[in-house]
Amino acid sequence: MAPNLTSWGGNVIRDMATGRYHLYVSAMTNGCPLSTWTQNSRIDHAVADAMEGPYRFVDVAVPTWSHNSAPIALADGTYAIVHIGTGEGPASGGHNCTHGILDSSPMESSLPLTVSVQSQGSTIHISKSLDGPWSPLLNNTLGDCNNPAPWVHSNGTIYIVCGNSMLRADSISGPWARVSTFTQSGGPVGNYEDPFLYVDARGFHLLYHVYNTHENPPHGHECFNSTVSAHSFSEDGFEWHMSKTQPYGTQIEMADGSVVTVATRERPKIFVTEAGVKTHLINGVCGASNCPSGPPTGCVDCKYDNWDYTLVQPLEV
Numbered sequence: 681m682a683p684n685l686t687s688w689g690g691n692v693i694r695d696m697a698t699g700r701y702h703l704y705v706s707a708m709t710n711g712c713p714l715s716t717w718t719q720n721s722r723i724d725h726a727v728a729d730a731m732e733g734p735y736r737f738v739d740v741a742v743p744t745w746s747h748n749s750a751p752i753a754l755a756d757g758t759y760a761i762v763h764i765g766t767g768e769g770p771a772s773g774g775h776n777c778t779h780g781i782l783d784s785s786p787m788e789s790s791l792p793l794t795v796s797v798q799s800q801g802s803t804i805h806i807s808k809s810l811d812g813p814w815s816p817l818l819n820n821t822l823g824d825c826n827n828p829a830p831w832v833h834s835n836g837t838i839y840i841v842c843g844n845s846m847l848r849a850d851s852i853s854g855p856w857a858r859v860s861t862f863t864q865s866g867g868p869v870g871n872y873e874d875p876f877l878y879v880d881a882r883g884f885h886l887l888y889h890v891y892n893t894h895e896n897p898p899h900g901h902e903c904f905n906s907t908v909s910a911h912s913f914s915e916d917g918f919e920w921h922m923s924k925t926q927p928y929g930t931q932i933e934m935a936d937g938s939v940v941t942v943a944t945r946e947r948p949k950i951f952v953t954e955a956g957v958k959t960h961l962i963n964g965v966c967g968a969s970n971c972p973s974g975p976p977t978g979c980v981d982c983k984y985d986n987w988d989y990t991l992v993q994p995l996e997v
C-alpha cells in the first residue's frame with residue numbers, strides 16, 4: 681500500500697513449487713483514484729509467502745488499459761488472465777495524479793480519453809509461468825464479454841460466465857458453447873455485476889456485487905447495512921437458484937474482534953486451495969465507512985471520492 685496507490689480487486693494463484701502466492705490485482709497508475717479506471721487501470725503482479733500477505737510488487741503483468749483481473753491455472757500447466765480492456769497501452773499510461781491533482785490530459789497512452797467499457801469487452805493474456813511474460817491470446821474466440829468470470833473444472837473443462845450465460849470450452853482458445861442462461865430473480869434487490877464463478881462438491885456457484893441506490897438515506901450517510909453481494913447456485917449448471925440473503929455485507933470483523941465498515945465491497949473473488957477448500961474472500965473495497973457529503977447515489981459511489989484498496993479476508997473453514 682504505497683502512498684496514493686488505489687487498487688480494486690483481483691485474485692491469487694499459489695505456486696506449488698515455491699509455496700509463494702501470486703496476486704494479480706487491478707491497480708491505478710500515476711497516483712490516480714478509481715474514477716480514472718478506464719484509462720489508468722493495469723494489472724499488477726505481486727507475491728507473498730502467505731495468503732494474507734504482505735505482498736511485494738514484482739512487475740506489471742498487463743499494462744493499461746486492463747481491469748478486473750481473473751487469473752486461472754490451466755490443465756496443461758500454463759496460465760491465463762481473463763480481464764476487460766485490451767492491455768495495449770504503456771505500463772504508466774493514463775492520467776497523471778502524482779501531484780494530488782487530476783491532470784485532464786493523459787500521459788503516454790494509445791487509448792482515447794473516453795473509453796467504452798462494453799466495447800473493450802474481454803481479453804485473455806496467457807503465460808507459461810506465473811512470472812510472465814504475459815502475451816495476448818491471438819486466437820481468442822470468446823468475443824465481447826464484459827466482466828468475464830472463468831473457472832477451470834477439475835476435469836480440465838473451462839467454464840466462463842458472460843452476462844447471464846455460462847459457456848464452456850475444452851481449451852482457453854475455445855470454441856465456446858453455451859451451457860445455460862439464468863436471471864437474478866429472487867435475490868437481493870438491486871443492480872447485479874461483477875460475477876465470480878466457482879465449482880465445489882455441491883455444484884456451481886456465482887457470487888455477485890449488488891448495489892441498490894435507493895436503500896440509503898439521502899447522500900448515503902451510513903453504509904453499515906448496504907447491499908453489496910448475492911449468491912446464485914446450481915447443482916448441474918443448467919438450473920439456477922438465487923439465495924434471498926446476501927452472503928456478506930459491509931462490516932468486516934478484524935482479528936482483534938473489532939469491526940470495520942466499508943462503503944462498498946465489490947469485485948468478489950474466492951481463493952480455493954488445491955484440495956478445493958475455499959479459504960479467503962477477496963474484494964475491492966472503499967475505505968470510507970460513511971459518505972456525509974454524498975454522492976446522491978449512495979454508498980456504492982463513495983469509491984470515487986475516497987481511498988480504495990483490495991481486501992483479503994480469511995473465511996471460517
